[in-house]
Amino acid sequence: MTRPLILVTADVKQIDGYRWHAAPSTYLRAVVSGSNGIPVLLPSLGAEIVLDDVLNEVDGVVATGSRSNVNPELYGKMPTEENGPYDPDRDATTLPLLRRAVERGIPVFAICRGMQELNVAMGGTLLTEIQTLEGRKDHRAPTSDSQDERFRIAHPIDITKGSHLAEILGETTVEVNSLHRQALGQLGPSVIVEATAEDGTIEAVSVKDAPGYIIATQWHPEYWVHSDTPSKRLFEAFGEAATAYKKNKLTAKR
Numbered sequence: 001m002t003r004p005l006i007l008v009t010a011d012v013k014q015i016d017g018y019r020w021h022a023a024p025s026t027y028l029r030a031v032v033s034g035s036n037g038i039p040v041l042l043p044s045l046g047a048e049i050v051l052d053d054v055l056n057e058v059d060g061v062v063a064t065g066s067r068s069n070v071n072p073e074l075y076g077k078m079p080t081e082e083n084g085p086y087d088p089d090r091d092a093t094t095l096p097l098l099r100r101a102v103e104r105g106i107p108v109f110a111i112c113r114g115m116q117e118l119n120v121a122m123g124g125t126l127l128t129e130i131q132t133l134e135g136r137k138d139h140r141a142p143t144s145d146s147q148d149e150r151f152r153i154a155h156p157i158d159i160t161k162g163s164h165l166a167e168i169l170g171e172t173t174v175e176v177n178s179l180h181r182q183a184l185g186q187l188g189p190s191v192i193v194e195a196t197a198e199d200g201t202i203e204a205v206s207v208k209d210a211p212g213y214i215i216a217t218q219w220h221p222e223y224w225v226h227s228d229t230p231s232k233r234l235f236e237a238f239g240e241a242a243t244a245y246k247k248n249k250l251t252a253k254r
């Protein structure tokens with residue numbers, strides 16, 4: 001059996017006078033070496049893409065992080081200049097994608113903005129500029145030109161007892177990096193908490209009674225996949241789920 005095909009979501013960026021659909025290499029390489037998968041980028045072309053046609057061909061979805069924020073109109077709030085930048089083409093692609101992947105039982109690994117998209121796709125809301133909220137810590141990246149410094153391990157998280165994450169990592173607490181100014185607010189009706197930070201910020205979620213593997217993290221395991229055991233284990237577990245999904249699909253076709 002060939003390796004599982006993993007759909008990776010893309011930002012839309014203006015570079016050199018062109019509109020690019022792009023994802024950081026760290027996610028693509030983590031899929032290859034951490035999940036033993038073949039990454040394929042999904043351009044953020046919204047309704048121009050027939051999602052089911054694409055999802056028929058893949059065995060997993062990675063929803064990447066991004067500095068842009070999900071447009072608040074998508075969860076009943078007003079967009080503002082300060083809340084941006086937004087990426088409307090990405091929103092128009094990833095929210096329906098995640099909803100449909102969850103429904104179809106396709107394994108999903110959603111990271112940072114990806115986790116925020118998952119919650120909004122499932123009917124939840126987001127909090128913004130959480131460092132200004134009473135009792136919350138600053139979860140933003142340190143200001144630095146060094147990516148290693150920006151992605152440095154920043155704080156511990158508590159993993160919910162009996163959760164999928166507890167089963168995957170075999171730990172009750174791990175240390176994670178932190179590069180976000182938004183966080184999950186009200187959870188979508190089927191979204192459940194898998195881990196929290198000391199200040200109550202939701203750090204990982206899954207979807208209750210989902211037919212497939214779903215893990216979403218507010219932190220970035222892709223960055224330290226080669227050197228940090230929990231990061232490595234998360235990509236391995238996702239790869240195992242995608243491989244099992246592919247195997248079942250092939251068996252059902254026979």
Ligand SMILES: N[C@@H](CCC(=O)NCCCC(=O)O)C(=O)O
Nearest residue numbers: 065066067068112113180181182
């Ligand atoms: N914009 C959201 C999403 C956070 C996220 O995905 N961060 C990745 C940023 C990577 C970088 O800064 O290089 C938020 O801020 O909460």
